Amino acid sequence: MHIAFAASECVPFSKTGGLADVIGALPPALASLGFKVTVFLPRYRQTKLDNPQTVIPSITVPFDDRYRFCSLLDGGVRSGVQFYFIEYPPYFDREGLYGTPLGDYHDNAERFALFCRAVLEAAKIVGTPDLFHCHDWQTALIPILLKTLYHDDPAFSRTPCILTIHNLGYQGLFPPEILPLLMLPWDLFTMSKLEFYGKVNFLKGAISMADFITTVSKKYSQEIQTAEYGFGLEGVLRARGSTISGILNAVDYVSWNPQADQYVAAPYSADDLIGKAVCKADLLKEFGLAQDTQVPVVGIVSRFAAQKGFDLIQQVADRLALEDLIMVVLGSGDRAYEEMFRRLNKQYPQKFALKIAYDNALAHKIEAGSDMFLMPSHYEPCGLNQIYSMRYGTIPVVRATGGLDDTVEQFDPRTLKGTGFKFREYSGETMLETLRVAIKVYRGDQKAWQALMRNGMAQAYSWTNSAREYAKVYERVRQMKAAT
Numbered sequence: 284m285h286i287a288f289a290a291s292e293c294v295p296f297s298k299t300g301g302l303a304d305v306i307g308a309l310p311p312a313l314a315s316l317g318f319k320v321t322v323f324l325p326r327y328r329q330t331k332l333d334n335p336q337t338v339i340p341s342i343t344v345p346f347d348d349r350y351r352f353c354s355l356l357d358g359g360v361r362s363g364v365q366f367y368f369i370e371y372p373p374y375f376d377r378e379g380l381y382g383t384p385l386g387d388y389h390d391n392a393e394r395f396a397l398f399c400r401a402v403l404e405a406a407k408i409v410g411t412p413d414l415f416h417c418h419d420w421q422t423a424l425i426p427i428l429l430k431t432l433y434h435d436d437p438a439f440s441r442t443p444c445i446l447t448i449h450n451l452g453y454q455g456l457f458p459p460e461i462l463p464l465l466m467l468p469w470d471l472f473t474m475s476k477l478e479f480y481g482k483v484n485f486l487k488g489a490i491s492m493a494d495f496i497t498t499v500s501k502k503y504s505q506e507i508q509t510a511e512y513g514f515g516l517e518g519v520l521r522a523r524g525s526t527i528s529g530i531l532n533a534v535d536y537v538s539w540n541p542q543a544d545q546y547v548a549a550p551y552s553a554d555d556l557i558g559k560a561v562c563k564a565d566l567l568k569e570f571g572l573a574q575d576t577q578v579p580v581v582g583i584v585s586r587f588a589a590q591k592g593f594d595l596i597q598q599v600a601d602r603l604a605l606e607d608l609i610m611v612v613l614g615s616g617d618r619a620y621e622e623m624f625r626r627l628n629k630q631y632p633q634k635f636a637l638k639i640a641y642d643n644a645l646a647h648k649i650e651a652g653s654d655m656f657l658m659p660s661h662y663e664p665c666g667l668n669q670i671y672s673m674r675y676g677t678i679p680v681v682r683a684t685g686g687l688d689d690t691v692e693q694f695d696p697r698t699l700k701g702t703g704f705k706f707r708e709y710s711g712e713t714m715l716e717t718l719r720v721a722i723k724v725y726r727g728d729q730k731a732w733q734a735l736m737r738n739g740m741a742q743a744y745s746w747t748n749s750a751r752e753y754a755k756v757y758e759r760v761r762q763m764k765a766a767t
C-alpha cells in the first residue's frame with residue numbers, strides 16, 4: 284500500500300516541536316513494515332537539503348487574485364522513504380516556519396493552502412497514493428479538497444485521507460474572506476463544515492471530512508471530546524467518536540540513547556550509572572552553577588506556550604526558589620514565558636538556570652544530567668520529553684494529562700513499581716507538593732530512587748509497534764472506502 288504523508292515539519296529537515304520527530308520516525312517504521320511511503324514537506328529557509336533536484340518545475344495553484352506557481356523538489360530516499368519538497372520562496376523562505384516571536388504570519392492560510400493544493404497536484408504526477416495521511420491544521424485542507432473541489436478527479440476517486448491531530452490548540456482560524464481568495468466554495472461555510480464562530484476553521488473542516496482521525500495518545504483522544512480540552516470542537520469530535528482512535532507516539536532510540544549519545548559527557552546504562560553523575564557535573568558546569576551534585580536538578584526543555592503549564596511555576600516561584608532543588612530550563616517561544624524565566628533567573632541565579640534558545644545538543648545534556656524532568660502541562664497530546672527522560676534515568680514529574688498520563692506510571696515506594704510522579708489538579712501548589720514528594724525519595728531512599736530510574740530506563744516505546752497500529756487503521760479505512 285502506498286501512503287503519502289503531508290506535514291509541515293520533519294526531522295532532520297525542519298523542526299519546531301514533536302510533530303517533526305513523529306514525521307521523521309513514523310514513515311521509516313511504516314516502510315520497514317512493507318509500506319511504500321512518500322512524505323511531502325514545505326521547503327523553508329531552514330530546511331536542510333543538499334542539492335535537491337527539481338522534478339516538477341511548475342505546479343499551478345489557482346488563487347482568486349492571481350495564480351501561484353510553485354515547484355516540487357526531490358529530497359531523496361532516506362530509510363526507505365521518499366521525500367519531496369514544495370518550493371515557493373515568497374511563502375516559505377522566511378525567518379520562521381509559522382511566524383516570529385511576535386506572532387503568526389498574516390498569510391498562513393494562503394501558505395498552507397498552497398502547500399496542500401500543490402501536494403495533490405504533485406501526487407498525481409509522481410505517483411497517486413492509496414491513502415493520504417495528513418497532520419494538524421497546516422495540512423487539514425487535504426481531506427477538505429478531496430471531498431469538494433477534487434471530488435470528481437478520477438485520480439483520487441478511491442483515495443481516503445486520515446487526519447492525525449497532534450495538537451487541537453492550533454486550528455487554523457481565518458476570516459471568511461479567505462474562502463474566495465483560495466477559490467473554495469462558499470457552501471463550505473456552514474456549521475457542519477468549516478464555519479466556527481464566524482470564522483473559517485481548517486481543522487474543523489478536516490475533522491468533519493477526513494475518513495478517519497487519530498490522535499497521539501489514547502487519553503488525549505478521549506480528552507478532546509470533552510469541553511475542558513476540546514477547544515470548542517468537542518461536539519464535532521464526539522460526532523466522529525466511532526472513527527477516532529489514539530495511537531501513542533514512540534521514540535527514536537538511536538538519537539536518544541544514553542549509551543551512545545554524541546552530545547553528553549559520559550555514556551551510561553541501567554547496569555552502570557556512573558556516567559550519569561559525570562553528565563550532571565557537566566550540566567552544572569555548562570550553566571555556571573555550583574558543583575554540588577547532591578542537590579537534585581530538575582530539567583525543563585520545551586516550547587514556551589500556554590499549553591505547557593509554566594504559569595504553575597510562576598504561581599509558586601518564590602517557594603520553589605527555597606526548595607532543595609535546581610531548575611535548569613531550556614526553551615523559547617511566547618515572550619511572556621521567556622520574560623518570566625528571565626526574571627526568575629535574574630532573581631535566583633543559582634536556582635533557576637536558563638538558556639533561551641532552541642538547542643538540540645543542550646536538550647540532550649539536560650536529559651542526561653538532570654535527576655528529574657518537569658512537565659506541568661495544562662494539556663499534552665503525547666509529549667516526547669518524558670519518554671526520553673525515562674530512557675535517561677531522569678524521573679518525570681508530570682501533570683496527569685494526555686500522553687503524560689498514558690506514559691508515566693505513578694511510583695509506589697512500597698512496591699518499587701512505577702516510573703515517575705504525577706499530579707492531577709492544575710495548580711502550582713499541587714505541582715510543588717509533588718516535587719517535594721519526589722525530592723524526599725531522592726534524598727531519603729537511594730534504593731527506591733535507583734529502582735525508579737531502572738524502571739524508566741527499561742521502558743521501550745518502539746515505532747514499530749505504533750506503526751503496526753497505524754497499519755490497522757489504514758487497512759480499516761481502505762476497506763471502508765472500498766465498501767462505499
Ligand code: ADP
Pocket residue numbers: 299300301302304584585586613614615640641642643646665666667668669
Ligand atoms: P511539543 O511538540 O508540544 O513541543 P513534544 O514533547 O512532543 O512537545 O516535543 C518537543 C520536541 O522538541 C522534543 O524533541 C524536544 O526535545 C524538542 N524541543 C523543544 N524545545 C526545545 C529547545 N528549546 N531546544 C531543543 N529541543 C527542543
Ligand code: GLC
Pocket residue numbers: 300301302305449450499532663664665666667686
Ligand atoms: C504536539 C503535541 C505533543 C506531541 C507532538 C507530536 O506538538 O503538543 O504533545 O508529542 O505534537 O505528536
